[in-house]
Amino acid sequence: MDQKQLRELEAKCIQEEPPECTAACPVHVDVKGFIKALRDDNLSTAFNILAKATVFPRIIGHICHHPCENHCKRREVEAPISIHELERYCVKNAVSKKRSLRIKRSTTKVAVVGAGLCGLSAAVELTRKGYLVTLIEARAKLGGRLLSLPADILPRAILQEELEIISTLDIDVLYNRRIGSLQEIKEIKNDYAAVFIACNGVAAEAPSTQNPTTLATSLEGVFARDPRIAAGSFIDFVAQGKKAALSMERYIQKVSQEAGREREGPFATRLYTNTAGLEPIPAVKPQDKQGGYTREEARKEAERCLLCECLECVKACEYLRAFGSYPKRYLREIYNNEAIVMGPRLANNLINSCSLCGLCKEVCPNGLDMGAVIKKAREGMVLRGKMPPSPHDFPLADMNFSNGPHFSLLKNAPGTENSRYLYFPGCQLCATMPPYVELSYDYLRRTFADVGLFLGCCGAPADWVGQRELFDQARGKILQGLRSFGNPTLILACSTCYDIFQAHYPELDIISLYEVYDQYGFPSDNLLQLKGEIAIHDACTARHANFQQQAIRGILKKLRLPYHELAFSKNKTTCCGFGGLMTFANQDVATAAIDRRIKESQHPYLVYCAMCKDRFSWRSKETYHVLDLIYGGIYQEDREKLNTTKNLGFSQKRENRARLKEKMLRDLWGEDMTISGLSYPYELEITAEAREKMEERLILKEDILKVIHHAETSGNKLLREDSGHFLAYYQPVSVTYWVEYTQKDNTFKIHNVYSHRMEIGEG
Amino acid sequence: MARIVCAKCNIPLEKSKVTISYLGNSFPVDLLKCPQCNLVFIPEDLALGKMLQVEKALEDK
Numbered sequence: 159m160d161q162k163q164l165r166e167l168e169a170k171c172i173q174e175e176p177p178e179c180t181a182a183c184p185v186h187v188d189v190k191g192f193i194k195a196l197r198d199d200n201l202s203t204a205f206n207i208l209a210k211a212t213v214f215p216r217i218i219g220h221i222c223h224h225p226c227e228n229h230c231k232r233r234e235v236e237a238p239i240s241i242h243e244l245e246r247y248c249v250k251n252a253v254s255k256k257r258s259l260r261i262k263r264s265t266t267k268v269a270v271v272g273a274g275l276c277g278l279s280a281a282v283e284l285t286r287k288g289y290l291v292t293l294i295e296a297r298a299k300l301g302g303r304l305l306s307l308p309a310d311i312l313p314r315a316i317l318q319e320e321l322e323i324i325s326t327l328d329i330d331v332l333y334n335r336r337i338g339s340l341q342e343i344k345e346i347k348n349d350y351a352a353v354f355i356a357c358n359g360v361a362a363e364a365p366s367t368q369n370p371t372t373l374a375t376s377l378e379g380v381f382a383r384d385p386r387i388a389a390g391s392f393i394d395f396v397a398q399g400k401k402a403a404l405s406m407e408r409y410i411q412k413v414s415q416e417a418g419r420e421r422e423g424p425f426a427t428r429l430y431t432n433t434a435g436l437e438p439i440p441a442v443k444p445q446d447k448q449g450g451y452t453r454e455e456a457r458k459e460a461e462r463c464l465l466c467e468c469l470e471c472v473k474a475c476e477y478l479r480a481f482g483s484y485p486k487r488y489l490r491e492i493y494n495n496e497a498i499v500m501g502p503r504l505a506n507n508l509i510n511s512c513s514l515c516g517l518c519k520e521v522c523p524n525g526l527d528m529g530a531v532i533k534k535a536r537e538g539m540v541l542r543g544k545m546p547p548s549p550h551d552f553p554l555a556d557m558n559f560s561n562g563p564h565f566s567l568l569k570n571a572p573g574t575e576n577s578r579y580l581y582f583p584g585c586q587l588c589a590t591m592p593p594y595v596e597l598s599y600d601y602l603r604r605t606f607a608d609v610g611l612f613l614g615c616c617g618a619p620a621d622w623v624g625q626r627e628l629f630d631q632a633r634g635k636i637l638q639g640l641r642s643f644g645n646p647t648l649i650l651a652c653s654t655c656y657d658i659f660q661a662h663y664p665e666l667d668i669i670s671l672y673e674v675y676d677q678y679g680f681p682s683d684n685l686l687q688l689k690g691e692i693a694i695h696d697a698c699t700a701r702h703a704n705f706q707q708q709a710i711r712g713i714l715k716k717l718r719l720p721y722h723e724l725a726f727s728k729n730k731t732t733c734c735g736f737g738g739l740m741t742f743a744n745q746d747v748a749t750a751a752i753d754r755r756i757k758e759s760q761h762p763y764l765v766y767c768a769m770c771k772d773r774f775s776w777r778s779k780e781t782y783h784v785l786d787l788i789y790g791g792i793y794q795e796d797r798e799k800l801n802t803t804k805n806l807g808f809s810q811k812r813e814n815r816a817r818l819k820e821k822m823l824r825d826l827w828g829e830d831m832t833i834s835g836l837s838y839p840y841e842l843e844i845t846a847e848a849r850e851k852m853e854e855r856l857i858l859k860e861d862i863l864k865v866i867h868h869a870e871t872s873g874n875k876l877l878r879e880d881s882g883h884f885l886a887y888y889q890p891v892s893v894t895y896w897v898e899y900t901q902k903d904n905t906f907k908i909h910n911v912y913s914h915r916m917e918i919g920e921g
Numbered sequence: 922m923a924r925i926v927c928a929k930c931n932i933p934l935e936k937s938k939v940t941i942s943y944l945g946n947s948f949p950v951d952l953l954k955c956p957q958c959n960l961v962f963i964p965e966d967l968a969l970g971k972m973l974q975v976e977k978a979l980e981d982k
């Protein structure tokens with residue numbers, strides 16, 4: 159990712175855009191911050207937020223005509239937040255401390271004509287900028303139109319107190335000087351670096367405002383209020399005063415008048431805030447209309463505010479939520495992770511924990527696809543040799559196993575020489591539901607006759623973790639095999655395989671097994687009898703595979719099984735935590751993702767990805783694979799074997815694959831599987847605790863056997879005197895495995911297992 | 922921690938300096954070791970605690 163790409167991506171995430179209220183407010187009060195402070199009953203913070211936007215918070219708090227409210231998001235639900243009433247509550251009740259305005263000092267003199275709200279605001283702003291200000295007023299008093307407001311709207315005392323700031327700031331006021339002509343303005347300009355005409359009379363005849371962005375007039379150094387502003391639009395007068403002060407400063411400093419002022423006045427924010435499904439809450443009206451909100455009323459009204467923000471993706475994705483921020487920030491972290499030369503790469507875990515499921519892109523109003531960004535980042539890490547080995551070693555070894563002699567297989571159907579179709583059930587289905595692979599293969603041969611069998615892994619793990627080279631190797635082998643078979647049409651039983659083949663093998667014809675069932679029907683001799691209703695969980699890798707989604711629903715309809723859709727389904731479905739190999743990099747987040755998903759409905763789930771089933775049932779959610787419905791009848795006597803509420807464990811899954819290949823070779827082709835390699839003459843008895851640790855710590859039965867074999871053949875083992883357990887270690891490749899065991903004849907009882915990656919060297 | 926003996930040499934392990942390394946970085950640490958055959962003991966809490974932390978830190982370097 160380069161700087162330019164970073165900026166383009168960042169621009170898509172609008173979470174940091176201001177809410178509608180703030181964008182519509184002419185002086186951009188931070189309404190959200192203000193309301194948060196009120197919710198915390200923190201009046202002084204709330205007051206300071208108002209004071210930051212206007213130098214006369216107590217005046218504005220009483221009289222603002224609140225254009226913000228017309229834009230408030232809450233109006234889409236029932237009524238806008240009464241922002242003005244809350245501000246009035248705040249300024250009436252906040253203990254008003256003497257505000258000390260920090261002031262720079264310069265000797266440049268500027269003049270402001272007219273001491274109404276607009277001129278006063280300009281005068282204070284200019285003083286803050288360090289100029290020596292002369293305020294020229296036609297009457298004998300400050301305040302202009304404010305003076306004629308009814309006292310119940312703007313109490314006199316408040317007005318007087320607020321105006322005191324003028325004397326404390328040493329602003330030079332010339333009273334009783336009516337400026338009536340252009341000539342007089344020109345004369346004033348001779349004595350001052352810049353002049354602002356903030357009063358009505360002369361502003362009207364005087365040089366008309368040329369430029370609404372800067373308020374500059376055709377007279378050099380003379381700025382004038384926009385004469386079109388309606389009399390009651392008080393906050394606009396404040397905004398005009400601020401605007402003039404800034405223009406005068408820029409004029410004096412001889413810098414660009416226009417640059418960077420696009421968002422000075424009210425503007426259209428890009429923020430998106432979802433208001434769908436919000437319950438209406440009636441707006442709070444003050445009991446005492448004159449006195450305004452009580453503390454309780456203000457709190458209640460403040461509670462209605464949505465504190466507008468986007469976070470659509472963060473709300474939908476457990477992973478984005480878990481890291482505590484949002485994509486705009488994450489993008490920066492990922493960029494820095496890449497750019498860093500020395501020091502720790504803090505975003506490695508962030509990058510490796512994403513499931514690449516693409517849900518963020520679906521829910522983001524601007525279609526920001528974090529998954530795609532993260533996949534690129536992973537590829538970059540691998541290329542630069544900066545990918546940590548620990549999160550991906552295990553699943554990549556598993557892929558290697560699947561594409562090795564224990565599992566991989568490519569054959570024409572028994573008794574045939576050609577294959578028009580090849581059934582590719584995928585490594586995970588074979589690992590978790592091997593009998594269904596045999597049954598579905600049988601079905602396919604009966605349906606199409608010349609269907610060959612192709613066992614292996616599609617390469618998804620390598621693709622997900624950014625190992626392009628590994629993936630291309632696997633891909634090359636698959637293509638080579640297919641070519642030698644005349645490129646038959648692949649029938650795929652796994653949505654991930656489908657996704658991978660679609661993306662990386664565009665030259666191949668592929669169809670989903672479920673489409674075949676939907677179109678050609680399915681055998682009814684082993685249907686599983688289910689009572690009640692199920693909820694469909696679409697696979698995240700089938701997010702855009704509409705035909706697969708439809709085929710599944712078609713099958714359910716043919717089965718007459720009542721089902722319903724989850725709130726997040728089809729293109730907005732969520733990942734089970736296996737995608738992107740998230741669970742290997744970040745077990746906690748991956749588990750949180752399932753736990754959240756399985757709570758969406760209390761009904762059992764129907765899935766069509768072997769991993770979804772494995773993971774949901776691991777968390778004890780009753781889950782059926784669509785193949786369970788079609789073939790699960792074979793377990794009618796022993797429903798335990800359906801494994802709908804527990805998962806199998808990594809060792810069992812490997813063993814299942816090897817056994818499946820062995821069995822199919824023997825049953826269908828009458829061949830024996832001969833694999834060179836060690837088989838160990840030990841019986842293992844693994845305690846329940848050790849079994850759990852094996853799963854959590856990614857330790858296979860095979861690893862344990864290797865340790866025992868090493869210890870027993872070399873004699874290298876330790877003895878714990880307290881328990882009488884042996885302890886032995888062995889490092890087959892990069893990980894060192896420790897096994898604590900006892901032995902009785904040929905049976906080894908396994909009490910504990912753990913591992914580390916640090917290598918033990920010499921003393 | 923109970924006493925750990927080397928089952929091969931039948932003598933108790935003793936505290937000793939051992940070098941452990943990962944991704945090209947080595948550290949000397951005090952571990953229990955058989956004074957005769959050099960078999961080392963790494964307890965579970967060390968492997969999954971401090972050692973794992975260091976492994977992660979080195980992976981992110």
Ligand code: SF4
Binds near residue numbers: 468486525
């Ligand atoms: S959905 Fe997420 S990425 Fe998209 S704008 Fe909102 S917070 Fe940003």
Ligand code: SF4
Binds near residue numbers: 226
């Ligand atoms: S009430 Fe007025 S000052 Fe407050 S946010 Fe609205 S327009 Fe701005």
Ligand code: SF4
Binds near residue numbers: 179231
């Ligand atoms: S709901 Fe709150 S944050 Fe959103 S626009 Fe309204 S006042 Fe502003």
Ligand SMILES: [Zn+2]
Binds near residue numbers: 959
């Ligand atoms: Zn020894």
